[in-house]
Amino acid sequence: MTEQGGMGPEPDGPPAAEPPAAHPVWRSVHKVTPILNAWKVVVAVVAALIWQLGDNLRQFSELWGAIESYRTTALLVALGVVVVVGAIAAVYSALAWRRMKFAVTSESVDLHSGILFRRQRHARLVRVQAVDVVQPLLGRVFGLAQVRVETAGGNESNVVIGYLRDHEAHALRNEVMARAAGVDAPVEHPASGEAGPAPTFAEAPEREMLRVPANRLVASLLLSPSLLLLVIGVAVLVVVAVLAETTAPIFGAGPGLIGWVFYLWGRFAGEFHFRAAISPDGIRLRHGLLETRSQTLPPGRVQAVRLSQPLLWRPFGWWRVRINVAGYGGSEGQQRSEVETVLLPVGPRGDALTALWLVLPDLGEEDVPGLLDAALEGDGEAAGFWTSPRRARWVDPIGWRRNGLRITGTALLMRSGRLVRSLVVVPHERTQSLAIRQGPLERRLRLADLLAHSVSGPVTPIAYHLDEMLAQHVLVEQAERARTARAAEGPEEWMRRVGVPHGPATDQGSGSS
Template sequence: MHPVTPALKGWKVLVGVIAVVGYQVADDVRTASELLGGKGWLLVLGAVALVALVGFGYSAIAWRMTRYAVTDEAVHLRTGVLFRQQRQARLDRLQAVDVVQPLLARLFGLADLRLEVAGGSGSAVSLAYLREPDAQALRSDLLALAAGLRRPAGAPAPAAGAPGSVDDGAAPGAAGLDPQGPGTDPLSAVPGATAAGPRAGFEEAPEREVYAVPMPRLLVSTLRSATVAGLVLLVAAFVVGAILARDVGPLFVLFPAALGFVGTLWGRINGGAGFRAALSPDGIRLRHGLTEQRAQTVPPGRVQAVRLSQGLWWRGPDWWRIEINVAGYGTGDDAARATVLHPVATRDEAAAALWLVLPDLGVEDPRAVVDAAMSGRDDEGGFTPAPRQARWLDPVAWRRQGVRVTRTALVARSGRLVRHVVVVPHERTQSLGLEQGPLQRRLGVASFVVHSTPGPVRPRVDHLDGLVAAALLDEQSERARTARAAAGPELWMRSTP
């Protein structure tokens, strides 16, 4: 990794210790002031220097012990000081490649290259930090290798000491010439890999931009979100309570909650700023971020499910938020930013985003089906709706519940106040199930569930007729099996096995 890596990682230890100590002494300001009186500040300064020395020293040792190598089949990463760990990310299991630049890393021109693979929680491999041009070039190489392309025989290796070179004695496969032989450890053969790592020399694939999000629309949509509405109601309730009680004390309780709301709003603006999507032979390319810039590449066929959502406050301008499930992203704050396909889309842009994931919806008039899924009800657009008895379980939105199965995907719609449309390609179905509670059994209805990989999208259709749901379970199982058998190879650019 780049020699500046210890400085970018070591400061986190220092900030963490200062935050913990500051939180502990915040309850007793008088004790803290006495501690800093006289020469006490020298002790505090010495303690901070000691923590900084330990943090940066350990980061330097960890950086020295970190090595990675690339073959035609996998990326190998070796880390650890006290406990050694070697990880392998198989390129045929590659789900996404992200180039992430936190604010501090951007100041040094560095980037974190993250490889998301289909291997469950914690299966991602992070190469932090590399020079930003080297990270972009290595991403192109990995995507080309994952697509099934092979490095030309006799391709010249980078010069020793140059970006992408390895020290003398490195194995040729790790240097970018030939793949390693079976049973060899590429890391043991490249003890001196430099900051940029191995390079295969593939050119970056061209791209075509599909849509970009204007900053004014992002700001207005954030202000029209349910989060802002909740914040306004919360502030109004506390202000009224303070006036009636003639006590300003409740307003101080409001401050932490307001900070949480503001943090949520800032997260949406920070993550959606400069959002652009493009299509390339490598897959879907997404770029976004204000303080932390992220360049994502999701190879073809890696999206497991898509969800289009529209809150009540977005109904007037007809805006939609599109999110996806990608194996490897999982859940959490970082995954929440990585699984957004479009933060605030018009109806036309929402359709374009869906075509990025599923170019063929499997019907003669796909736009009509999408429009019926977005705003239709009952059997509009050929959907199978929930029966009339479902109104006892869902009196508000039962007429919006529905499902339509096309030649290539399952489309489900739900919600009246907050509208949802979920699309699952048949070949990406993980498993299927039926759920039926006691009231559903009494009314003869059941919920049809499509199990997907971890992510924001949880496909299900509630309160279908029981017989319809059971038949759909059998039919969808056969469709998923047939679609998987006919799906293209994981190495999508390789014409022959």
């Protein structure tokens, strides 16, 4: 007879042990990473010393005379300084390298670094907007690269891992993209309780869609508004200098002219050998002359697209395509943003539409050719565009008939510009918020601008000078349309959503791009 409340019969064997918790696989970067990361500081210190020596040239000549008198002693002192600095740099690099660890788990990418001030960066995979493999010029010398994990939280939440060997960087890119897409990696639990080796993911196949020849890129820069303004500015300065019989205007404008030249050079070097491909991972972009960059934009991460055509490009039928991506807009200065947010530097209309198709394969319309003709080169109410009323000519006498708004089943299309044609496309699910803007003159004319807010970037979606009643009506309807599209978008793990086979490699390593 068994007493109630007792423990009951004992099991035949010992209780089953619970599986050990998964441990992150902490990995180290290359040992020269601290030195490569510190080169900018070294250059800044050397530049400051040269500047100081230039301001004190007389004292420098006196010092050089003293060095000639005590040549051997000066040589030993210089050698000692080099040895001490080298020792300090070696100790710092060793300590910094030991503290710099990274790990990729099923939920996040983590990076630990710092000696005096320790930092821990944590990027959730569901927030990953892009993964870039970057090879700066100095990194290419050593065959090393960085992996930049861009997230939706802005520059402060991005994770930069490097330096790694080139094939290791691409393998890490493949792993981050696969995990972010929802591909599960096998978890190993060795008897020692330590984390097992990191799994290897095969690189997803791709198909090249766009390529920009170097001669077309150079020609586009020669015909760009930036270079035209630079030439006009230099000509005006020369005329002023001749009339004033002084070179002061030229030297005074020197920093601005140099900045302009560096901007044009940055565009050429950053967009050189541009290629775009499509893969299950998303859109892959490769470009760069001195610093090479391999970008991967997962599906659905592009917030807005802008197709533009300057007046001087019109005889050649060239277009430029730029995008807004969360994580790119406010990162490390304007020059890097110029390079990262380009989907097509320059290309014919067919290439520009291919770039648009990479972002938005379905415009939600039956007559797509007619819609694109009206959007890119048309004006007026063709293809169902809502345009500015005739009274808008008082605030926009040149482009009022070109201004237009069109809503399709999947996107918001905003066209503008007579001298520089522009078409902005915003998918409904990427509309962050909507607003109406009116200036004093627009209020008097009963006009309003409709703004579709996007993330920080080069694309600003605005429908200019609409009838104010139409703008209010569109705002209410588009807000509901965007909310419905976001609700139907599905999970962030896109490969699980579409059923793309992409798992860990067994006997195949990760290929490099």
